[in-house]
Amino acid sequence: MNQQGKLIITGASGFTGQHACAHFLKSGYDITAVSRKRMNIEGRIHAECCDLINGNDVYNLIKRTKPKYLLHLAGQSHVGESWSEPVSTLEANTMSTAYLIDAIRKESPDCKIVIVGSALQIDPSSISSIPHPYSLSKTLQVLIAQSWAFLYNMNIIIAKPSNLIGPGVSNGxxxxxxxxxxxxxxxxxxxxxxxxxxxVQRDFLDVRDAVRAYDLLLTRGQPRETYDVASGNNHxxxxxxxxxxxxxxxxxxxxxxxxxxxxxxVAIDPIKLMNLGWKPSIPLxxxxxxxxxxxxxxxxxx
CATH class of the missing domain: 3.90.25.10 (UDP-galactose 4-epimerase, domain 1)
Incomplete structure (x- = not known):
């Protein structure tokens, strides 16, 4: 029996998404795993095929499922591809977010939302420092989410992960x-x-520790806050x-x-997340x- 309530995980077929489905299933959530392509999922997970840049499809998904929680992982995450396909990168990372949170505003306004941004997003006031179209897309994604949170008083949290590593198919x-x-x-x-x-130095964090952080944010994170999800150490x-x-x-x-x-x-510091009781558990x-x-x-x- 699921105790935690209905949770939508977007990007469920991706690197982080697969780990998230496994984790949240064990945690007792009623999971709807959303992907652009059909998935073969074992266990008590409902799979939905949905193109998140199709507003009507997204609205119908939210109307059917009425989620209590949303973990938004979907998007285009390849920096190189963002150079060759900047517009489609913007669509995948910004419009999917706008369609999802606006559908939730209309159909499931009490839903708690975690939007997963990126350590590569920047302060939009320093536009000349944007290193690539991917960074632009993630910066705009977060601005959209934060704007809806304030304009419509929505329960939206931003998670800003560092470089996630771990078993699975990844471009890292x-x-x-x-x-x-x-x-x-x-x-x-x-x-x-x-x-x-x-x-070159990076903050590397195991994806399984990141997923635990997202779980904590869904239950204990404060609306309209941004939490860095990182190990706190560079290698x-x-x-x-x-x-x-x-x-x-x-x-x-x-x-x-x-x-x-x-x-x-980009400075990234997990102290706010650690103050909620999280810390990395998997050594490099x-x-x-x-x-x-x-x-x-x-x-x-x-």
Whole structure:
């Protein structure tokens, strides 16, 4: 019996979405998993196929389900693709958000909403610092959500995650490294990783810890607040490669261009989230081991 109430998870077939479905099912939610493509989902999860940039489809989805909670994960998350397809990136990340929260305003106004933004969003007052169309799309997404929260007194929370890592299909750098290492192990290919700059630093957080944070925000997060979802620690790509070296027997060499290009870093601090009782629980090395294990198993199936 579901105790927590109806929860819609958008982007349910994606990297974070699959972990979210597994977590919230165990937590006792009545889950509607929404994706643009059909999903084969086992267990007590209702799957819905919906194009979130179709306003009528979104409205009908909300009208049918009347959710108590919404976790909005869907969108276009690839920076490279945003350069080649900026308009479709804007549609996927902004209009889907607008359609969802406006449908909830009309049909399920007491719904508690967590919109998952990005560490790459920026302060819109410094427009010249936008690094790519993806950042623009996530910045506008958050502005839309915050505006609806204030204009219509809606229960909307913004989660701003750092670089999420963990087992599963992902475009993240840790998954890219792990996939190459798994290929090295299986095929005996040249054991060289190409890295632009080993000194680049990122805050890496296991996706399973992030999903726990989203759960906490749905139950205890304050409306109209923004919460950084991060480990609070930065690691260089060199450290990440050393972490992978510690969990493989392959003699991995690195070819680095040592590009010294200056990066605009966005400050991200999880203290507000920690004050609600959350803290990361999965060590970086465990995450890297799980990622590599996932890609090893994929290679075995090929």
């Amino acid at each position: 750098v840790c998954s890219i490294f792990a996939k190459k290492i798994a290929e090295m192990e299986k095929k005996g290919m040249e054991k060289v990783l190409e890295v632009e700059n080993l000194e 260089s790509l060199g450290e990440i490669i050393e972490g992978f070296r510690s969990v493989t027997t392959e003699d991995i060499k690195v070819n680095s261009q040592q590009n010294e290009k200056i990066e605009n870093k 090395k465990s995450s890297l081991m799980d990622i590599l294990t996932f890609h090893r198993e994929l290679k075995e199936k090929c």
